[in-house]
Amino acid sequence: MTTALWIAVGAIAVATYLTRALPFLLAERRRGGDRKPGPAPAWLDALGPCILAAMGAAILWPEAGKAAASGNLAQFLSGLAAAAAIMLWRRDAGLATLAGIAGYALAGWLT
């Protein structure tokens, strides 16, 4: 890579870090010595779950489309069902992910 590209990579790294760190710096200044957060407004309480839901949809929808196009929708849904079942049972995203992979592989082997 050229020097100019390395400088660009450095700038990207700094900019990315700043977007991740600035809210914590601002929150620290706002709260001062009080560590207890006040009651969150409804929109802020819903913001995180909404972002998660959108991220989930943005990942799952195209993957489901690809699975349907290749005739693997049943395998895809089996993997999701396995992940969902373990998540609802154990509330553990790690186990649920592993179960989803296992369910997906098993369904692919059976079909």
Place this chain on the structure above:
Amino acid sequence: MTQDVRPPPSAPAREGFLAGLRAALPIAVGYLPAAFAFGAAATGIGLTAAESGALSALVFSGANQVFLLAAIPAGMAPVMIVLLTGAASLRHLLYGLVLAPRIGGSLGQRLIFAFGLTDEVFATALARPVGAPRPSGAWLIGLALAAWAAWFGGTVAGAIMGDALRRSSTAAAEAMSFALPALFAALVLGAARRAVLAPMLLAAGAAVALILLGQPDLAIPAGAAMALTARRRPVMVPADTELDHMP
């Protein structure tokens, strides 16, 4: 003389750190195939394994790094690359805004954690059970460090080995490719509560609509905007009950 039997302060920090590492396991499982692919693709455009690894170590942003894979061969001006990736990173401001009142740790610990605040790390830090204590600084650093290590290690391995591993076992490669969908399905379920279920459904619907309209870059911001439809204040649930859990 009274003997102080309190455990050393480093013990809970170490336990928290190790718990954070464990919590990152599904992220690592999800990252490894993608990092492998990024490493292999980076060498495919002429980057060395060291350059590919440096990109992952410094930037630690899959979206920005994949953008670089397209921008570098296209000869895009470095200034334009920085501007476009900077705009794409603005969503992280939301993550910090959401997490700041929900996590513990000192400012220094939070600033270390911030380096690893990717989409998946945010989701895992956010998706804590109702009533669980706020994640500690040590837990957050363990979580971010493990995710970073998986991304960096996967990139270097992918750059060195290319896609040899995937080619050696098609079935294993295909099964591993399901890790990210499974992870997000689990995280979304973990975050679902009655109080936010309607906005979450609207967010997912908005994201799908934007994808169908050919605007996938707007899917997550549009989903985030659906939080404004939340009407009720969050219900305060005692720590020892799970009334607000799904199902």
